[in-house]
Amino acid sequence: MSDPMKWFDGRIPLRELSAFLRRKIVPGHGQMFWYLFGGLTLLFICIQLVTGILLSLYYQPTPETAFESVARITNNVNFGWLIRGIHRWSAHLVVFCVLVHMASKYFFVAYRKPREATWISGMMLLGIVVGFAFTGYLLPWTKEGYFATQIGIEIPGSMPLVGGFIARFLRGGEYVDGVTLTRVFSLHAVILPLISLAIILFHLIQNQYTGSALPKGRRPGREIPFLPDFLYRDTLAWIVGIMVLLTCSLIFPIETGLKADTLASPPEGIRPEWYFIPLYQTIKWLPAYILGLNTEIFINAGVGCLVMALFLLPWIHRTREEIFSGTDRTFRIIGIAGLLYFIVTVVYSWLVP
Amino acid sequence: MTRKSFIQRVLNYWAAISSLPAVYVLMSYITPPKSSEISRLKISAGKRTGYSPGTIRMIREGKTALFVRETPSGQIRSFSAKCTHLGCIVELREDEQRIRCNCHGSIYDLDGNNIAGPAPRPLPPYRVEIRDGEVIVSSL
Amino acid sequence: MAGTMTGMLLNAFQEGGAVGGIPDIGVRLSIWFIAMFMLAVGGAMIYLRMRELEKDPHSYDSKQD
Numbered sequence: 061m062s063d064p065m066k067w068f069d070g071r072i073p074l075r076e077l078s079a080f081l082r083r084k085i086v087p088g089h090g091q092m093f094w095y096l097f098g099g100l101t102l103l104f105i106c107i108q109l110v111t112g113i114l115l116s117l118y119y120q121p122t123p124e125t126a127f128e129s130v131a132r133i134t135n136n137v138n139f140g141w142l143i144r145g146i147h148r149w150s151a152h153l154v155v156f157c158v159l160v161h162m163a164s165k166y167f168f169v170a171y172r173k174p175r176e177a178t179w180i181s182g183m184m185l186l187g188i189v190v191g192f193a194f195t196g197y198l199l200p201w202t203k204e205g206y207f208a209t210q211i212g213i214e215i216p217g218s219m220p221l222v223g224g225f226i227a228r229f230l231r232g233g234e235y236v237d238g239v240t241l242t243r244v245f246s247l248h249a250v251i252l253p254l255i256s257l258a259i260i261l262f263h264l265i266q267n268q269y270t271g272s273a274l275p276k277g278r279r280p281g282r283e284i285p286f287l288p289d290f291l292y293r294d295t296l297a298w299i300v301g302i303m304v305l306l307t308c309s310l311i312f313p314i315e316t317g318l319k320a321d322t323l324a325s326p327p328e329g330i331r332p333e334w335y336f337i338p339l340y341q342t343i344k345w346l347p348a349y350i351l352g353l354n355t356e357i358f359i360n361a362g363v364g365c366l367v368m369a370l371f372l373l374p375w376i377h378r379t380r381e382e383i384f385s386g387t388d389r390t391f392r393i394i395g396i397a398g399l400l401y402f403i404v405t406v407v408y409s410w411l412v413p
Numbered sequence: 414m415t416r417k418s419f420i421q422r423v424l425n426y427w428a429a430i431s432s433l434p435a436v437y438v439l440m441s442y443i444t445p446p447k448s449s450e451i452s453r454l455k456i457s458a459g460k461r462t463g464y465s466p467g468t469i470r471m472i473r474e475g476k477t478a479l480f481v482r483e484t485p486s487g488q489i490r491s492f493s494a495k496c497t498h499l500g501c502i503v504e505l506r507e508d509e510q511r512i513r514c515n516c517h518g519s520i521y522d523l524d525g526n527n528i529a530g531p532a533p534r535p536l537p538p539y540r541v542e543i544r545d546g547e548v549i550v551s552s553l
Numbered sequence: 554m555a556g557t558m559t560g561m562l563l564n565a566f567q568e569g570g571a572v573g574g575i576p577d578i579g580v581r582l583s584i585w586f587i588a589m590f591m592l593a594v595g596g597a598m599i600y601l602r603m604r605e606l607e608k609d610p611h612s613y614d615s616k617q618d
Contacts, residue, residue: 114442135574138441138566292603299596303589310585313575420605424598431591437566444566 080268081287087274088282094164095272095290096297101157103298104150105260107305108192111147112249119199121245123238126201127319134316145309151193153305155335158189166395169377169388170273176374178266181259183371188256193333195248198241206320208332209244210236215339218356237322276388334406339363341405454539458548464489469523471505472550478502479539480512481548482523491539491550492525498532512536 068074086095118137120129133140162182165171171179198209213236217227232239274280284290332340339359346355369376381387456474458481464470469482471494478494496503501516511528512521519530526535542549575581 114439117443136446138444138446139438140442141575142438143442288606289603292599292606295599296596296603299592299599303592306588306592307585310581310588313581315575420598420602424595424602427591427595427598431595434587434591441566444563447567 078287081291082285084268084271084286085283086272086286086290087278087280088284089274089278091168091275092284092293094160094168096294097157097161097164098267099294100297100301101154101161102260102264103301104154104157104305105189105256107150108147108154109253111143111150112253114143115147116249121199121241123201123241123320123322126199126241130200131316134314141313142309145313146305148314149305149308149312151196152308152334153301154189155193157301158186159335162186163395163399165273166373167275167392168273169276169391171374172273172276172377173374174270175266175273178263178270179374180371181263181266184259185256185263188252188259190335192248192252192256193335195244195252197333198236198244199248200317201241201320202317203320203324203327204317204330206236206322207326207330209240211326212332212336215356215359219360220357223360235322331409337409338402338405341409454550454552456550458491458541458550461489461543461546461548464548469505469507479550480505480525480536481541481550484524489541489543489548490524491541492536493539494536496532497527497534497536498530503536 065074086092115133118129118133118140120126130144133144135141137143165179165182194209194212197205199205213227213230216230217223219226228234230240230243232243331337343355343359346359348355350358377387377391380390384390454477456472456477458470458472464481464483466483466485466487469480471478471480479491480494481489481491483489494503495501496514496516496519498514498517498519501514503512503514503519503521506513510523512523512525513519514521514530514532517531519532520528521532521536522528524535525538527533538553539550540553542551
């Protein structure tokens, strides 16, 4: 350790932390590449935190001034267009990286003992990231954001028993208006950040404690120390990530858009963001009634079951494994089918407006 | 110099150099853009006939608060209502025939001269013009 | 006003960033090239440092130059 670092000895446990990170190893194998997506997700979340704070210096959360304040950021504030563009594109990248990270853990069967808690906290973080994206979309008070929020709240709102309560809680009332904006801003800028920080901390500590999982079936082999070797790889991945982010932000800047008109009908061809497309496309394909019942019930039940199944995956897998053989292969096929459905719906929706 | 320390040194310089544009962007962003508002004041203070010797009126318009006064000798004068101490808007006390700042107790006379309290200077004057019987107040 | 510290700082940072909206594609492409170059240089340096470490793991701790 260089001389300035000696001051910390006995005061702040930097040496101990460094030693611990030096002892921590990451499995080194052909599919090591997938381990980088956790760090990438964290990078983009940090970028969101910083650019979000910067945007909050100028943003005004009322229907009368929200759109204008964002327009001011885009057109008047020095580099405002860049900060806003980075925030918007980084949002897409967070969702993308979180989904890839989750998929890699699914296919590695990394959720087995002792990593169940890491999986559960990861699923919660997935929900929170989607929550961030959903709440953030309303804030500029544009046409797309307004209608996406209105329609988006209707879906959980149609759930039996609790739907009405959930919808009123999210809207802050009966309609999407100024009260909704205040509530959504509080969720986006205060409540979700605090909750996510706590869960991210837990998720990271868990990962330090249990180490990264080997893909199931792979024999333990080469091991790479986290500090400094894997951290170098992490840093290279971050540089690539920032390159992608800056390319999107600079080549495809975010335009001001049109202010929301609460009494207008949604524009033709309106669609949610890409990560909601599988649900949206499924709703479009299904008929209005199935077996005499409103399809909404089946949609809600289906999504509910899927979320529950994902949360309980470690136990479902283990229980099934005890009864049937070939569970790994079954789950892998289900995973690939799910992935393909996701990609097909997104591509289809893009090609067929 | 070894190869390893050369790379390390270049990395350090690179980190220092590439943080400069980031710092510049950050500092530029947080600096508020120049206001597009007109900084020159120009308002109408009503008809000349609305004033009589010894009267004083407070006018608030936009982001400005000011006094318009006809002195006992018949001259129309105008001065800012922002206390020269720390910028609070002062209060006209007609019953006491003086102007008071509630923030720290500065006292001015009806011509804006500072007579007591921490105010260091008189209330800054504005230019007054009478045009077509209308009192126009503008910055000096 | 430019004589004071506040004035100097404000002058330095106020007009920065092409006030007037999203800049032209030309300006943005220039920024893009510079940013990509800087990041590529950094990435290359980090990659080389990583390779050095793998060849000689004990060079991490030793104090040189």
